[in-house]
Amino acid sequence: MAASPALESSASLDSPPSLELSDSFEEFRRAASIDAITRLAREVLLDPTYPTVRAWTRAGRGAVGCFPVYTPQELIHSMGLLPVSLHGGGESVEISHADAPLGSFLCSISKSTLELAMTGLMAPFRAFVFPYICDVSRNLEGIFSRAVPNATTHMLHLPQNFQSKASVPFLVAEYRRLIAKLEKAGGEPYRPERLVESIELFNRQRAEIAQLTATQRAEPGKLTLTESYLIRRLGGLLPREVHLELLGRVRKELGARPNRRKDAIRVLLVGSFCEQPTLDLIDLIEQVGCYVVDDELLQLHRWYDRVEPSGDPLENLAATYVRSPVDIGVRAAPTTKAAAIRQRVDAADAQGVIFLTAKFCEPALEDVVLYRKALDERKIPYLHLEFEERSAAYEQSRLQLETFVESILFD
Amino acid sequence: MTLVAGVDIGSTTAKCALLEAGEVVGKSLAPVGVELVKDAERALEQALAEAGRERREVAVVTGTGYGRFKVKFGQFAVTEIGCHAKGAHYLFPATHLVLDIGGQDTKAIKVDAQGEVVDFAMNDKCAAGTGRFLDVCAAALGYDVSEIGTLSQGARRPVKVTNTCTVFAESEVTSYVARGKDPRDILAGLYAGIVSRSLSLMQRVGVEPEVTFTGGVSKNEGMVRTLEQRLGFKVNVSPLSQYVGAIGAALYGLERTEGTSA
Amino acid sequence: MITCGLDLGAGTTKGVLLEDGRTLLTSGLVPTRGNPVEAGRTVLERMVEDINLLPDEVDYLCTTGGARYTYPDRHLQVSDITASGRGAVFLFPNTRHVVDIGNQSSRAMSVTETGRVVRFKMNEKCAAGAGRFVDRCAKYLQVPLDEMAPKALTAAHPKTISSVCAVLAETEIINNVAEEVPLPDILMGVFLSLAQRAYILMRNVGIQPEVSLVGGLVQSEAMVRALEQTAHVTINADRRAQHAAAIGAAMLGYARLQKLGTRPTPLPAAVA
Amino acid sequence: MAAAKPEPAFLTTARDRQREMVEQYYSDLASAGGPKRPVAYMLVGGNLTEIVRSFGFEVVFPEIVALNCAIKHVSLPNILHAESQGYGLDVCGYVKNDLGLQELGGQTPFGRIPPPDLLVCSFSGCYVYVKWWEALAEKYGCPLFMLDVPYMRDAEPQAEDIQYLVTQLNEFIALLEKITGRSFDLAELRKTLARSRKAEQGWVDYLASGKHRPSPIEAYFEAVFYMFPINVLRGTDVAADFYATVNEEVRARIAEGHYPVPEEKFRLVVEGVPPYPSYRTFWDFFRKWGAVSVAATYPKVGGLFDRGFLHDPARPLESIAEYSLGAYVNQSWPLRRQIIGEYIRDFEADAVLIHGIKSCRSFTAGQGDLRDRLIHDHGIPTLYIESDHEDPRYFAPAQIKNRMDAFFESLDRRRGSVPLPVVNA
Ligand SMILES: Nc1ncnc2c1ncn2[C@@H]1O[C@H](COP(=O)(O)OP(=O)(O)O)[C@@H](O)[C@H]1O
Ligand SMILES: Nc1ncnc2c1ncn2[C@@H]1O[C@H](COP(=O)(O)OP(=O)(O)O)[C@@H](O)[C@H]1O
Ligand code: SF4
Ligand code: SF4
């Protein structure tokens, strides 16, 4: 359903004027403090017109939208393209086009991503990759191709059989299909040595982020979840080189920050691996008295610690994915669910678990039941909340979060 | 001259239109109660009284609306989707799209040059975004729904009504009132929400002028203006907009007696 | 020590005064009508008058309910789920499971012997499972709220309502009326529908005896019967249980006061 | 239309035979389980019935159990039980029916469903499969084999897809040998496949007869019943013989002019999973308008046999690999659109009806786009209706009827027929 020209895009109606960034991302290079970085990040997130992508493509460079949860962004990067993590439209986008082709009983990220495409806000992208993480993401690819007729769309089948000896070769073949499409879509020809360089760059980015989350766990009074989230979120929107520099500055500042402890409970945040909760909701969790000591937000940085750079890089990339230890709703893990959640609670020394799942996100919903059982057996308290992008009705969530905190703190 | 009647038993109101020689010569409107069969009869009688005509003069009665099968004395029953198309075409022959917002549902109907239904879409399951939604919210603001139409004029900062649920929206409105928000801003927020949901339905059949807005909610000027703003063009609204279904039904009956299909 | 609990709900505002966290001195209730602050103040005034106190003889005030943050003159606020749990155990000490059905929401929770909430589940998106639905039906069927239960209890073949929507359920009721379903059957159907929804929440939390019903619907004997029938358990019900959250808030206020050791300044003007 | 509701027409002998087969199947199952007659749970899409049967397993298809429960109006208690365990409102009804049923002990009106000894997850076209089997594995702790079936983006499978699948199939066979202590018998598998092929051919002939005018078959409501052998009993003689009976009866129908809809007025292509809990009511809404489904996508969830694929005993594992790719929901949207487009053309359809399932995203997400494209690209009237395949709470008869009446009314009008189809009832 092509956007009807007569209809104004709703995004342009109730969002602030779009943010203009310089081609070289000076703003981010100059942002010296965590405060300055997160302020900028907020502006970027509130702007549904992809300011970082517009800045990048203005100079004739290509960008590729990557739907969560996992895509081989190293590979895209190595072809001279900017891999951009798609995370829906956020609070400012009202759905008035995407409901019709897609349907009503679906997660917000799928709808608002399509809405952005149908209202022309995805024009700066040259290609889109949708991994088969769930039926929605998979189906979205077939619908998207019509909303962005000039862009290339690709559905990436990520293996779910991690035991077979054929999984890695299959994934390599999948990557080759992607390469062929990206080459046609204006990417530079695939060169293994370029991929090695990209792998090394991404390894460094992941190491920095691992440090950031380690701080969150060890010294939760140092860094708020919102700060950590915003810094990480930029990692999927900026050129990785720029983000890496920025992470270095964050690390230095954190070293000097005091660890201000408050009367809060340590919780594990589980379930928002694909669609991300709104900033307000993330804020709220801390406001009511939780330290989030481990979370599933922004999976792109945490599928593995590092990819081995030597040897055939494409095969290494595939093998690392197949052997990833990540245990989330969109990666088949029969019979290890219960053990996994308990182990994570222990590792993070958490007092409770908050399941924060996107409304209509079936992979997350189904896991919650298995996790709950495992937690019940160990009498670990938990809370399950569902969220949607546009719902700003936080009163219900606040009530439940407060009750949860009170039930652990009182007595 | 054939006198024909259309009786539209909706979820909220019962309407009747009497047509003769292409003119609406009588009409009636009353809330539906529990006995739909009686409501239907009453609707016809009141319209006849208004027109000063007799029951026996009526050649054909056609029922429509959710209660179309309750128009027991009628000869035919047609869905309100067909009737709104026909009625809108009769009032505005260049209509391509009908948006009907009644008490409990919203429909977008695409019509061809003859007033025949080409395609349609309806809201699913939820009462959100319908006339009932407005009734409830108006009451929460301390108004009757017929008074709120002009009230949103001059809204400056429309509030964001986030609840799509009628029942929860009501309490959201109440809490805005308690917080001292300007009723104009609250209404503007409500209209924006309903229009947005309606547009989503209209998208399903394709938006193409002319658009005719029918059903009880089209009597609300604020809604009309909000819709026009979002569409970027004017929409047709007739003073008879709430009777469009009944008029369409009457026209169907007329066709039948004349034995032709337009 | 006198502590006040104020439950600023969506439908009604309830208050209680407790002495030493143990003795219920008085209670009050007014409709909220969208203005919780005023409703809260009215309830407080009435209660103070009722037992001839001076306003500053109230040592501590704890709010709860949806508008707990909007009431300025408070020392503390707690969530109404936390509060209802405590209040239920106050009324029925052996309570392990609480069902709370108020004006706009229904919840089920499991509690410890002190009333601490262990697990809970609430209806989120739909208003169909709460008191507002009953109010609408009462209005539509023109039966005063208080007369609903006695009539409903005479039902021979209750007709439950299947629509998940409070608004669309009305249409279903219209149809039932049109089909001449006897009024008691329709009325009992309303309560049974509510009970079925509550039962899903209850099962989700896990039902353990004793079960207590709190919140406004406790006023209706038909609701209690419907719930017992649906959940196959005996249900503690006490008309005072509409005040459970207020009682719980006053208890938690008292606990806090004990912890502080001293009485804080008299009711502050604003503790926003 | 005041007359008593006529019974929907079935092929009577075939229908009786089908009933017997179903009864036999469930009564056999009731005593199955354990090392002698181990039970494997399998999914319809891309299932590996032939291989599993060749190792002596009895096969349970929880999807089919679920739909049987829904038709018999016993799905709701299972669903409610699953919800009380924490499964959300938006989780697929099949999953909730099954997991609720498992927790409640597996009792159904058609027999007890034994617990699994082996879980075979053919991940073909629905991610929920993966989640569902994870839950079963967690509950029963029995071995689970994951057959990862690549999603079909091109009309023809790629060589590496087949290779990936064949390797996995060999690994599966090795696992089965280990579990059962039996060795794999290729000759036996070839024989089984030959029987499958025969059944498949019969099924294809049945489906093709929808091309006749008027159609001697009801390709949605009726075909759903005749799907059972092609999915559950494939590889047995019973299945192969069954379709012979069916087709004989179809020929008799044509000869006698006895059609499922006495006066065929509208030929429909139907897309989507049926609303099983209200199956009869829904069917009545069609019949009353003289509408008959001549082709439907749903009966192809177990495989697109009608589009040229048949198991091939000469290429056993390769053809099983190809088969597993061919579940209808494993086809990308462009392919699904193409299939429907061809049905519209080949079966001379007047309209398309899409039935969306609230809790099934695999089938449903994107059906709105499909509807729009069918209207624009094929110029064919298309109606979209939504309810659920398992949960009776989501079937709103008045609303659905209203939409269907409006739709058929407008079709009727477009034919220029004299107005007023719905005479006062
Ligand atoms: N004067 C008015 N001004 C604004 N809205 C009105 C007015 N009269 C009726 N309405 C709205 O119209 C709705 C009823 O619309 P109608 O088309 O008659 O419904 P139905 O056909 O479903 O019974 C009411 O719920 C109300 O919101
Ligand atoms: N006698 C009664 N019969 C039935 N329902 C009643 C009766 N009295 C009160 N209620 C119900 O109780 C609800 C108010 O419950 P309450 O717990 O005070 O609400 P909240 O705290 O959410 O404001 C009313 O909406 C009404 O439906
Ligand atoms: S939020 Fe869940 S359902 Fe939606 S696309 Fe992501 S994984 Fe799929
Ligand atoms: S959300 Fe509200 S309006 Fe919608 S179905 Fe539920 S009660 Fe009705």
Ligand code: SF4
């Ligand atoms: S295809 Fe749909 S109905 Fe079937 S298991 Fe998957 S989600 Fe459920």
